[in-house]
Amino acid sequence: MDLYFGEGMLFGMNSLDMSVNIAGVKWKNPITTASGTFSARESGEFYDLSELGALTTKGVSYEEWEGNATPRIAETYGGMLNSIGLQNKGVEHFIKEELPVLKRYGVPIIVNVVGKTVEEYCRVVERLSETDIDMIELNISCPNIKEGGISFGTDPKMAFSLVERVRKSTRKALIVKLSPNVTDITQIARSVEAAGADCLSLINTLLGMRIDVHKRKPVLANRVGGLSGPAIKPVALRMVYEVRRSVDLPIIGIGGIMTGEDAVEFLMAGANAVAVGTASLVDPTAPFRIKNELKQFMLEYNYRSIKEIELLEE
Amino acid sequence: MDLYFGEGMLFGMNSLDMSVNIAGVKWKNPITTASGTFSARESGEFYDLSELGALTTKGVSYEEWEGNATPRIAETYGGMLNSIGLQNKGVEHFIKEELPVLKRYGVPIIVNVVGKTVEEYCRVVERLSETDIDMIELNISCPNIKEGGISFGTDPKMAFSLVERVRKSTRKALIVKLSPNVTDITQIARSVEAAGADCLSLINTLLGMRIDVHKRKPVLANRVGGLSGPAIKPVALRMVYEVRRSVDLPIIGIGGIMTGEDAVEFLMAGANAVAVGTASLVDPTAPFRIKNELKQFMLEYNYRSIKEIELLEE
């Protein structure tokens, strides 16, 4: 490092370039919010949302979904379980009430899309394609929805046909969000790439459970829920690393990112950008703080662009 | 609870029965050690091993295995990664040097068996069947061994034929230890039950990774390793709960058990006994302490036998 000290000064703050290009969309830095852990109005009371690389919404369905019964949240060691059940008011409500708020910040908007059938996914995507959102993130992996049986994201064929159909419904950049609850995530990644995805995001939550030993029943009304937070980071990182070695698409790394160094780990594992989820529940300013910590790390180690953040060749 | 106070006193310490019968083998309490996190000589310097329900050894192969390069250990948030690579000196060495030490404690001995081929598994099992060990635990799930490609434990057919063959090699009680790195663990559980297993133990470690952002390389020499510890408990608990609802075999619950209450969670999820792993690295007396905490819990809530520890019917 010492040798580069002079050069570090030379390049300094000004030439530090944190921008990334994700499937044709320019983000000014590689940090976005993870779906379901961010809400523009509420998070915007804690920090300036225009500082992020992109804003990712919670899951949007065609019609209103009520979500699951409460309790919907359970704390676990170094993590949490949720069984929100994708409660949301539907795509029309989103376009009318939430999109205008999101637009204010002048950063790319990623809308997370959910559905119970291929047709429902397509209808949401078609409707969103008529708006000026920037990217669509297809949540093919939510483990909380009982309807429809097995989740699309755990079967390579089902994932392929869903993405193939959705691909025909939109020209927006299409991110597909993968489920970690599979034997081989690279198989799903390759299916989805073949079906026309522009980008992958991973991971969604791991299926988990907690029992209240005093009340002798599961803590969540839904019994099982999605595990997230720092506890799952090693699994997420391994999956990003594996997927990076089997597809060429850009990757948004997700799972337990709490600090700038965590983000660097994902970038080194092969992610092109990262999304911050549970950390926002632990610290409402987390995505903003992590962006700053990432910048600090880059300055310290004299990285001049995000692309330079990678593993050493061996 | 108040109503039962008198009765609680009546039954008191004496009638508290912690014993369990696991596939025909009587354990005096439902606590054993998780394979690879316990060594009789060394752990025996910290507590009296005869206090446990059973003792489970690290993986034993036919010939000596060297294991992986170091670093083999990485710490993660609420957990750890290991890539020991099943280093061991082979079954003959085990029988000669380690078994006599284990026998001293007068509790059932479970030998964890590993192999790279069906034949190798069978040879270890045959050799062990000639000894007076009590149970065999087939590790069909170790994610660290690169040889042989996909692990037996992630494919229902491979798991079936392995267990079927091993079943023919021994009349000892046969536990099969399942891998969590699968899309549907109940499918593997059913295959293995059909192939003649007497008992299931779950879960083995989740595949994970960590990167040293300063050195720009994976922390483990082996790059990926097995994630264990409290971080994975919700996943383990969910899997025990699922498997309980699809097979009738006794289940040994494993994954992140750190306290007596954690053990109770697994018993309520449907386990018949539990194994304590990573906790022994954090506190060398953990299995012993957890046994005492479980007893304390039973006294407090007036449970008179392990069987009574279950979820409330809904």
Add this chain to the structure above:
Amino acid sequence: MEKKIETVKILENKCIAEDVWKMALAYPFDAKPGQFVNVYLNNKDKLLPRPISVCRKEGDILTLVYGVVGKGTEELSSYEKGCKIRVSTPLGKGFYIDQLESGKSAILIGGGIGIPPLLELCHALVEKGLKVEAVLGFRKQPFLIDDFPCKVHLATDEGTVGFHGNVLDLIKTKGLNSDCYFACGHKAMLKAVSEYLPDVQVSIEERMGCGYGACLGCVCKIKETDEITRKKVCQDGPVFWGRDVVWDE
């Protein structure tokens, strides 16, 4: 930005009844009765904030009173005077009292660990010139009752002090009534009170994720006109009208 998480100093943290603790914080923010703060723990195995209601706000001192019911509140009780913790600025809407006029009467109905938020409310109403009475119920050992600047009716489940029975029985027995009602306590109590006094304002609890409106973890069902909608306890509440709450879950 209007909201933030601040690292503040613990001025006092002491046990005031069995498993009930009082914590005073140096806290330079305005807080309204019925609002709560998110308390973040120092030990990192537990990530989520604990929502605790404003019990009293005097000058720059915020007092919280909390029951030790689990690992998080147990940890909270271990913090010593002088230590620092992370706490949010006040959250939630609090009780609806802006419209209330001097001279009117109010009854505050509290059960156990639901009593603390009524203390700040009591002060606020008394300051506004309302005639306030409090009906406070405990399992066995009362706490905080001497701090209420109003007449207090006491009930205990076990009859150790005051009326032997629950707060609602006490209200019925004494025939207490007033222009407005406020209640806080466990769900069964709030439900019973709401059935008897539909105009009551109730402060309800739900297990939370974020505590500030981002995660939809804490929803409850509220009747609005004829429809049932899901409201966030942390943001739309924690205070709702008793008659609107759907108690089925």
Add this chain to the structure above:
Amino acid sequence: MEKKIETVKILENKCIAEDVWKMALAYPFDAKPGQFVNVYLNNKDKLLPRPISVCRKEGDILTLVYGVVGKGTEELSSYEKGCKIRVSTPLGKGFYIDQLESGKSAILIGGGIGIPPLLELCHALVEKGLKVEAVLGFRKQPFLIDDFPCKVHLATDEGTVGFHGNVLDLIKTKGLNSDCYFACGHKAMLKAVSEYLPDVQVSIEERMGCGYGACLGCVCKIKETDEITRKKVCQDGPVFWGRDVVWDE
């Protein structure tokens, strides 16, 4: 049971050089030079113990000197005098000094944060009547050197004080030699020292899981007669003969 984990009191915890801290513990157990203790952290996101060598044991006071190199040692440095931490009884075999006779000479070779374990060793050897000299190397800022009860030869990488260069160059330059040698420091230094002085005892480090011999996390390769075997650093070590260590990994 011969071994245990004990909760002990911190008597002192202070910075003695840049990122180097000294911690004194009330510790009523015998400890030999070259042994280490497992230090367990209070904050529960980090589960594994940190192995730290015995730097000095006088009466019931154990002194540890540790470098702040990561999150765990950073946390350790935040503990204040009077706090308690969990620490194991002494682990590992320590240096082989039982056979050494009075009158013989010994050279201790230490680099940076490898120096602390040599201090207790130095005291033990001096007590045994050996003639001891220490060759201590630092990057820039020396520490502990005044505590060594023997002649100290100083080297710094940057030449700020003492010899400008590394410890091995200093030994070669001064032509130092003795009846026995002991070394502790980073791997590259130990390897070079072992090549030059095959009879040296070296204390080596490996990333540990359990720290007491149960997990096989910490193995190193050791030549025994003609075979290479895997030994546990925590139990069979951390001290080995320089000539036996296979340094390739």
